[in-house]
Amino acid sequence: GAVVSQHPSWVICKSGTSVKIECRSLDFQATTMFWYRQFPKQSLMLMATSNEGSKATYEQGVEKDKFLINHASLTLSTLTVTSAHPEDSSFYICNYPGRDYGYTFGSGTRLTVV
């Protein structure tokens, strides 16, 4: 159980455009989803926590208006990178925080902003 499907796997976008990343829980209902960012050769840094039916909680230093998180249903959480810039290029990963499932991760999205 606890399969998290993340799309797209990779995306290249032009500077100034927006990109949406989706994470779907396939065989369970996720009231909470964590979103992480990972730069090359670095560890995972928590960006925000999405909560179904309420506002996301952002970590210190993460711009709420730039990284829009929506958790409109129990099976879908989305992260939208708005007005993307090259410094936003990174690996974005969602994570379902269930101990019974070992905190399952999505497969990640490689974002490259050119």
Place this chain on the structure above:
Amino acid sequence: GESVGLHLPTLSVQEGDNSIINCAYSNSASDYFIWYKQESGKGPQFIIDIRSNMDKRQGQRVTVLLNKTVKHLSLQIAATQPGDSAVYFCAENIGGGFQKLVFGTGTRLLVSP
């Protein structure tokens, strides 16, 4: 707190050797720990977990040891194979429920045939 590393420590082993990857965690109140394997371009993959009421747990070819006295966690991989080459992260969790994980800096394991 959360760790950020500019250079991943690397462990190089020969195929068939046993590997030991170490991790120092940050919070004495953490009660749940996970080891993840991450291959290039992929999300972290769960390997094994351990709760703070245990000091050892074994899986298939892997063993996790927990020393709460010195806040140290280790992952032992028996008979290491080239397919084990990846970056390994430890993560700690406090409080259960839907609390976040805090990750270590990671260790790159290189297995030579």
